[in-house]
Amino acid sequence: MLDVELIRREPEKVKRGIANKNVDPKLVDDFLTLDKKWRELTKQADEARAKLNILSRERKIDEAKVVKTQIKSLEEELTKAEVSRDAALKIIPNLPLPEVPVGKNETSNVVIREVGRKPKCDFPVKDYLELGQKLDLIDTERAAKVSGSRFGYLKREAPLLEFALAQFAFDFLTNQKNITKVIKENKLSITPEAFIPVLPPVLIKPEAMSAMGYVERGGEEIYFLEKDQLYLVGTSEQSVGPMHMNETFDEKDLPRRYIAFSTCFRREAGSYGKDTKGILRVHQFDKLEMFVVSAPETSTEEHKLLLALEEKLMQVLELPYRVLQICSGDLGDPAAAKYDIEVWLPGQDGSKGQYRETHSTSNTTDYQSRRLNIKLKPSAEGGSASGGKNSKLKPQYVHLLNGTAFAIGRILIAILENYQTKKGSIKVPKVLRRYIKLKEIK
RNA sequence: GGAGACGUGCCAGAGUGGUUGAAUGGGCCGCACUCGAAAUGCGGUAUGCCCGAAAGGGCAUCGGAGGUUCGAAUCCUCCCGUCUCCGCCA
Numbered sequence: 004m005l006d007v008e009l010i011r012r013e014p015e016k017v018k019r020g021i022a023n024k025n026v027d028p029k030l031v032d033d034f035l036t037l038d039k040k041w042r043e044l045t046k047q048a049d050e051a052r053a054k055l056n057i058l059s060r061e062r063k064i065d066e067a068k069v070v071k072t073q074i075k076s077l078e079e080e081l082t083k084a085e086v087s088r089d090a091a092l093k094i095i096p097n098l099p100l101p102e103v104p105v106g107k108n109e110t111s112n113v114v115i116r117e118v119g120r121k122p123k124c125d126f127p128v129k130d131y132l133e134l135g136q137k138l139d140l141i142d143t144e145r146a147a148k149v150s151g152s153r154f155g156y157l158k159r160e161a162p163l164l165e166f167a168l169a170q171f172a173f174d175f176l177t178n179q180k181n182i183t184k185v186i187k188e189n190k191l192s193i194t195p196e197a198f199i200p201v202l203p204p205v206l207i208k209p210e211a212m213s214a215m216g217y218v219e220r221g222g223e224e225i226y227f228l229e230k231d232q233l234y235l236v237g238t239s240e241q242s243v244g245p246m247h248m249n250e251t252f253d254e255k256d257l258p259r260r261y262i263a264f265s266t267c268f269r270r271e272a273g274s275y276g277k278d279t280k281g282i283l284r285v286h287q288f289d290k291l292e293m294f295v296v297s298a299p300e301t302s303t304e305e306h307k308l309l310l311a312l313e314e315k316l317m318q319v320l321e322l323p324y325r326v327l328q329i330c331s332g333d334l335g336d337p338a339a340a341k342y343d344i345e346v347w348l349p350g351q352d353g354s355k356g357q358y359r360e361t362h363s364t365s366n367t368t369d370y371q372s373r374r375l376n377i378k379l380k381p382s383a384e385g386g387s388a389s390g391g392k393n394s395k396l397k398p399q400y401v402h403l404l405n406g407t408a409f410a411i412g413r414i415l416i417a418i419l420e421n422y423q424t425k426k427g428s429i430k431v432p433k434v435l436r437r438y439i440k441l442k443e444i445k
Numbered sequence: 446g447g448a449g450a451c452g453u454g455c456c457a458g459a460g461u462g463g464u465u466g467a468a469u470g471g472g473c474c475g476c477a478c479u480c481g482a483a484a485u486g487c488g489g490u491a492u493g494c495c496c497g498a499a500a501g502g503g504c505a506u507c508g509g510a511g512g513u514u515c516g517a518a519u520c521c522u523c524c525c526g527u528c529u530c531c532g533c534c535a
Contacts, residue, residue, distance in 0.1 A: 042496090045494070049496090049503055050504085056516085059463085064515040066515085070515090
């Protein structure tokens with residue numbers, strides 16, 4: 004959620020920001036109206052309670068009884084007001100950062116660069132599903148029998164490739180030397196902390212899911228187990244973020260970087276008819292996700308680091324890709340800025356080839372951390388950043404960022420299509436050969 | 446799933462209905478003493494919200510949500526979490 008102070012102080016700015024996200028600016032006025040009412044009731048209730056406290060201290064029991072009934076009805080009103088005020092606050096999305104291009108929808112996303120060489124094949128290029136089925140790596144037909152549409156069995160070398168990719172990503176990101184190198188290459192001035200590997204729970208409580216900001220809009224996308232009141236995560240971000248709920252970080256413990264592996268579950272409710280074949284868009288897939296807890300001042304650089312690492316992983320795998328800066332209208336609720344990576348899939352669109360999304364990295368600034376109540380201890384010495392000699396340092400919230408390391412299903416697809424040979428076999432990318440003792444899948 | 450114990454401030458740990466936001470100790474911060482340090486002494490040390498230009502004032506918070514009462518950290522109910530034992534299980 005946004006800072007209430009900010010909405011009160013600069014409503015016009017907030018309106019502009021959310022309008023750029025295609026969200027009705029009227030939400031701001033709605034909130035302010037409810038907020039005003041809530042403040043009035045708060046005042047009344049507080050005053051009544053003050054009165055009661057005095058009376059009861061003086062043992063004026065009869066008078067106190069009268070005040071007590073007043074308080075009861077005031078509190079009922081207040082609770083109602085509070086509920087609607089909170090709801091109104093929570094549906095206001097995060098504001099885009101100033102550098103984010105303004106645009107209505109994905110057509111205004113900006114291609115920043117294209118990297119890598121698209122494979123030139125002197126033979127008819129096949130699509131991953133054809134290749135995968137012929138080599139018995141992917142079986143969606145039997146999956147449909149067992150689980151329905153949008154599921155798949157990965158078989159034979161495919162699971163081995165999956166674990167090779169996971170192992171590779173863990174190795175790469177937990178090695179501080181690699182991080183240092185990427186930071187240097189991109190001229191960033193942030194600490195070269197390595198990533199901490201995490202295997203998180205994939206079932207999480209409603210509070211946790213809601214705090215991450217995906218329930219208000221887009222709740223349809225999420226699986227919910229009614230009987231147990233638990234959500235299935237759509238990305239491990241939703242499980243890793245709440246790990247630090249109600250915690251306060253020392254500045255010296257930041258940045259905190261995590262690399263998490265988890266299965267991800269998505270209902271794909273709004274995508275009937277889209278990508279129905281194969282395993283490009285499925286209800287269940289495994290993903291390695293980077294997650295960063297950052298000091299507010301460094302989050303933009305951390306975001307650049309996440310993007311740089313995503314690119315690095317793609318480069319080392321020698322997969323051609325392009326980088327998109329996502330425009331304001333295509334940002335999700337919690338995101339203030341976002342980049343996507345799309346891999347080149349030469350077998351798509353009838354062998355014409357197509358870019359398809361494999362990575363996404365967002366800076367959610369303090370939008371998630373405010374709701375998760377993850378704070379940063381104001382630095383005692385000199386108040387380096389917060390400035391001023393105010394003895395009361397305002398609480399700072401950390402910034403939270405996330406970025407895909409590998410969405411494994413889609414990377415498998417990319418490997419199949421980009422590493423296919425004339426014979427219909429698949430070469431194993433060089434970096435993976437130390438994790439899978441194979442040069443070629445045939 | 447069954448039985449029991451517990452859940453208080455940064456930490457340890459008192460407190461079983463009435464100025465208790467909370468003893469005491471530790472930690473931390475400031476000051477004094479010192480050339481400096483240790484030790485010692487004195488003082489300070491929660492958060493959120495509301496009103497206020499500020500000074501300041503008010504309200505709430507002792508795992509969470511309700512309830513009893515003029516008044517609850519203290520009594521009652523439910524929930525959550527931790528630990529121990531049993532059952533089950535990979």
